[in-house]
Amino acid sequence: MSMVLLLPFVLILAMLVTVVATLLTGHRTSVVGINEHVDLVRLARRARIWLLAALAVAVLVCLAVPLLGLGGGDTASAIAPAFAGTLVVAVICLGEATFRRPMTLTRSAALHPRRLGDLVPRGWLMTTAAALAGLAATLGIGTLYGSPDDLGRAGRALTVVCDGVTHTRTPWPGSYYGAPIALATAVSVALAVATCVVIARRPSPAAESAALDTGLRRWSIAAVLQSLTLGACLTLVPVLLIMAMGARSADCAPGGYGLLATVSLIGAGMAAVLGTVALAGLCTGPGVRVDDVPPPQRGDTAPVGVPL
Amino acid sequence: MSVAVTIDLVDPTPPFEQVRRQLTLLIETGQLVTDERLPSVRQLAGDLGLATGTVARAYKELEGSGLVTTRRGAGTRVASRPESASPAAVTLLEDAATSYLARAAVLGATPEQAALALERVTRRR
Numbered sequence: 109m110s111m112v113l114l115l116p117f118v119l120i121l122a123m124l125v126t127v128v129a130t131l132l133t134g135h136r137t138s139v140v141g142i143n144e145h146v147d148l149v150r151l152a153r154r155a156r157i158w159l160l161a162a163l164a165v166a167v168l169v170c171l172a173v174p175l176l177g178l179g180g181g182d183t184a185s186a187i188a189p190a191f192a193g194t195l196v197v198a199v200i201c202l203g204e205a206t207f208r209r210p211m212t213l214t215r216s217a218a219l220h221p222r223r224l225g226d227l228v229p230r231g232w233l234m235t236t237a238a239a240l241a242g243l244a245a246t247l248g249i250g251t252l253y254g255s256p257d258d259l260g261r262a263g264r265a266l267t268v269v270c271d272g273v274t275h276t277r278t279p280w281p282g283s284y285y286g287a288p289i290a291l292a293t294a295v296s297v298a299l300a301v302a303t304c305v306v307i308a309r310r311p312s313p314a315a316e317s318a319a320l321d322t323g324l325r326r327w328s329i330a331a332v333l334q335s336l337t338l339g340a341c342l343t344l345v346p347v348l349l350i351m352a353m354g355a356r357s358a359d360c361a362p363g364g365y366g367l368l369a370t371v372s373l374i375g376a377g378m379a380a381v382l383g384t385v386a387l388a389g390l391c392t393g394p395g396v397r398v399d400d401v402p403p404p405q406r407g408d409t410a411p412v413g414v415p416l
Numbered sequence: 417m418s419v420a421v422t423i424d425l426v427d428p429t430p431p432f433e434q435v436r437r438q439l440t441l442l443i444e445t446g447q448l449v450t451d452e453r454l455p456s457v458r459q460l461a462g463d464l465g466l467a468t469g470t471v472a473r474a475y476k477e478l479e480g481s482g483l484v485t486t487r488r489g490a491g492t493r494v495a496s497r498p499e500s501a502s503p504a505a506v507t508l509l510e511d512a513a514t515s516y517l518a519r520a521a522v523l524g525a526t527p528e529q530a531a532l533a534l535e536r537v538t539r540r541r
Contacts, residue, residue: 215425
């Protein structure tokens with residue numbers, strides 16, 4: 109029943125992702141001529157296929173774990189998004205690490221040092237940092253307000269005492285859920301950092317492909333950051349909604365709980381939007397189109413007329 | 417496109433010597449300027465499909481001839497050059513001047529007229 113109620117929202121989200129992905133792809137496609145940058149075109153195609161496959165598996169993991177009760181408990185559902193994000197990052201890492209430059213008899217290399225700092229897209233770095241900081245703050249607040257439930261299990265309930273009567277509200281994202289989520293997120297962040305280093309160190313196939321190569325590296329690092337953002341947002345939305353419901357249900361609680369509920373709801377909305385944008389960015393992939401006549405670039409000489 | 421190094425495995429010259437020779441030429445002709453950072457040994461070796469020891473040997477020889485300096489944490493950079501041009505640079509300049517005079521002769525100009533043209537162009541810059 110709950111899945112039927114969720115279906116329209118899932119469809120709207122899918123449409124939104126498709127529209128944003130289409131808009132982004134139009135701006136990010138590089139056009140190369142036939143037999144130009146062959147190795148990088150192959151790498152881009154392979155990366156796109158692998159990434160889409162990893163995304164499909166990640167979506168299945170996110171749906172199957174809570175629906176089928178895999179993993180032995182509700183903690184598994186809580187860490188499923190972080191695990192899915194880690195899976196996507198691992199696939200990107202594998203794709204980059206297995207790239208080998210062609211062993212031709214003549215080889216060239218640009219004499220420009222590659223630094224990780226030059227390749228990281230600042231916008232996505234800030235966005236990912238904001239999403240992770242939001243997740244850390246949410247888990248911290250949840251742990252701070254959390255208390256044992258009726259069975260005495262710590263960090264699973266919100267307890268409010270009103271006129272001598274104790275009200276306990278479950279579930280609550282306290283330490284019981286917060287610790288595994290924090291651990292899973294820390295693992296995915298560590299893997300993401302390692303993947304970014306692998307991307308920066310990947311050999312470049314030829315000096316003449318330097319511009320396209322740098323573009324593909326930037327896209328790969330952006331995809332890593334988008335995976336982290338998506339994992340953090342997919343964790344944040346349900347956690348903040350549960351937190352908002354828990355704080356709002358405490359009728360006799362002090363005013364701070366109402367503020368916490370409102371902030372949690374706003375945060376859940378922002379995380380949903382951010383997660384959608386990150387998913388759209390991931391779906392676009394490295395756009396490299398092979399065309400027999402690449403369109404003229406800004407600054408190119410005119411294709412007609414006689415030079416004077 | 418930025419400056420690049422090319423190696424040809426058919427060439428009997430060892431790869432480390434090809435790398436050293438091209439880097440020397442790029443530094444002598446000013447295409448790599450003073451204090452410009454060179455790629456790390458690992459990066460250049462990976463991009464050229466060579467062993468790191470091969471590129472490290474080329475860098476070490478460049479360092480020995482005073483063309484680059486290597487410091488821990490700062491990488492390998494082009495060393496500052498003395499005010500007077502090196503013998504290699506003087507040779508390259510003389511080659512370019514010979515080509516210029518040959519071109520001037522084809523156009524019917526005497527060496528003196530070619531020198532005057534060069535002076536006029538220099539004043540305009």
